[in-house]
Amino acid sequence: MLAILATCALVVGLMNPVLADKKDDLQRQRQGVNGKIDGAQKSLDSSSAAYAKAAKALDAAQAKLSSARATLGKTRGQLAVSQAEDARMQAELDRSQAALDKAVADLKKGERRLKASEDEVKAFTVQTVQEGDRGMKAFGELLGGESPSTFTDRMSLNASVGDAQVSRMQKLAAAKVILRLNRDKVEKLRDQVAVARQAAAANLQKMTELEAAAEAQTAEVGKLVDARADASGKARAAKVEDERLLAAYEAERNRLNNELAELARRELERQRARERAGRGGSGNNGGLSGGDDNGALSYPVNGPITSPYGMRVHPVTGVYKLHDGTDFGVGCGTPIHAAASGTIIQQYYNAGYGNRVILANGIKRGQSIVTTYNHLSGFARSAGARVSRGEVIGYVGSTGYSTGCHLHFMVIANGVTVNPMGWL
Structure with a gap:
């Protein structure tokens, strides 16, 4: 355009x-x-x-x-x-x-059993004290004329009572142990x-x-x-x-x-x-554009090609469309040189291309050639200026739709964008 x-x-x-x-x-x-x-x-x-x-x-x-x-x-x-x-x-x-x-x-329950055992022992003890030694009593009765069989019976009873007392004491002791354990x-x-x-x-x-x-x-x-x-x-x-x-x-x-x-x-x-x-x-229209007679274009920057001319998915918008130029991967601030002599017919900011310079380079190989330099961080010349091939016209940037520092270089032949590599 x-x-x-x-x-x-x-x-x-x-x-x-x-x-x-x-x-x-x-x-x-x-x-x-x-x-x-x-x-x-x-x-x-x-x-x-x-x-x-x-x-x-x-x-x-x-x-x-x-x-x-x-x-x-x-x-x-x-x-x-x-x-x-x-x-x-x-x-x-x-x-x-x-x-x-x-x-x-x-x-x-153990406390109740212990108390019952203690009560039994106490009662037996009181009875024993009150009745005295049953063995001695039976012996006295034997001396007093009691029959030996009676004496024997009384001694057996006394032994049984003693055994019962021992049993009660043992139960009492066991109850105390169990109570402590509980x-x-x-x-x-x-x-x-x-x-x-x-x-x-x-x-x-x-x-x-x-x-x-x-x-x-x-x-x-x-x-x-x-x-x-x-x-x-x-x-x-x-x-x-x-x-x-x-x-x-x-x-x-x-x-x-x-x-x-x-x-x-x-x-x-x-x-x-x-x-x-x-x-x-x-072969050149000379004065107005200030173009030179060289039919080829010079590289605007020295750097690798990171995205060639042709159809691609745009890295920012995600749309499949024509990539209308060649991207050179160089750092921001790198000087950009005119690809051929000519006149800067426009330079401005575009939301898509960022800061851009449009340079009319005259007639080359029988075609009207215009080169554009896009995503610039700044301009070196003004619109209307005539520049020579190799002259610095701007600086690499990442303005507009751009994912990083690079130069988007375009060649327009007779109003139509073409692959720049065919002219460099």
């Missing part, structure tokens, strides 16, 4: 009045459409920037969401463990409490129950905190999902609408560009005819 301006400028002095009027009319239409396109492009840039920002926010939200979900999963896992532990602790506490209750009952068991079980209750209480507190955390995390996950969907939806809707408007404006611009290209063809043909008549068919 911009190359056509250079072509028209080359022959501005050679047009007839009708042709000039037609061109002026087309140029006015073109300016009107370009104004619409610039507005639409700015809207698209804003939308694309908003979409890129939303995508970045979406990635961040997704990362937060993934992290929140992982945390929630971990919390729920801990909660499940805590709930299972709570059930186990409760069962253990119930068993310990039951054992304690039984031990306490056994202790009370008391120890009760104390131990009471300690176990206290510890179990403390652990269960701590686990219950932890389980309550985990439940609250899980509830809060679930709510946060929901918010992140809603925020992500809202941002993505709005940005996508704006981008689709802007692209629709831009497509309509570009269709109109292409129609006008086709007419201008045809007009340029006629002008170029007329110019060549005059050159053959006046200068013997010189």
Whole structure:
């Protein structure tokens, strides 16, 4: 599109009045459409920037969401463990409490038995004291004339009473031992129950905190999902609408560009005819563009080609379209040299191409050649300046639709973009 301006400028002095009027009319239409396109492009840039920002926010939200979900999963896992532990602790506490209750009952029963044994021993002791030594009493009665058989019977009874007394004393001693053991068991079980209750209480507190955390995390996950969907939806809707408007404006611009290209063809043909008549068919239109006679172009920078001319998926927009130039991977600030002598017909900022220089290089190999240098960080010359081949005209940057520092170099032959490598 911009190359056509250079072509028209080359022959501005050679047009007839009708042709000039037609061109002026087309140029006015073109300016009107370009104004619409610039507005639409700015809207698209804003939308694309908003979409890129939303995508970045979406990635961040997704990362937060993934992290929140992982945390929630971990919390729920801990909660499940805590709930299972709570059930186990409760069962253990119930068993310990039951054992304690039984031990306490056994202790009370043992205390009653001990008291009964003690009472029996006390009663027997009192009786023994009151009755005296039964053996001595039986012996006295024998001396007093009691029959020997009676004496024998009384001594046997005395032995039986002694054995019973021994048995009572042994039961009493055993009851005391069992009572002591039961008391120890009760104390131990009471300690176990206290510890179990403390652990269960701590686990219950932890389980309550985990439940609250899980509830809060679930709510946060929901918010992140809603925020992500809202941002993505709005940005996508704006981008689709802007692209629709831009497509309509570009269709109109292409129609006008086709007419201008045809007009340029006629002008170029007329110019060549005059050159053959006046200068013997010189291959360069000389003065106006300031071009040189070398039919090839020089490399504007010294660097590797990172993206060639041709169809590709745009790295920023993701659209499959023509990559209308050759990308050279060089650092920001690298000087850019004019590929051939010529006149800077325009230099400005474009949302897609960033800072760009448009250089008319004259007629080469029978074609009107215009070179453009895009995504610049800054300009070295001004619009309208005539520059020589190799002269610095700007500096590499990453302005406009760009993913990094590089030079996007374009060649426009007779109004049509071509592969720069065919001219370098």
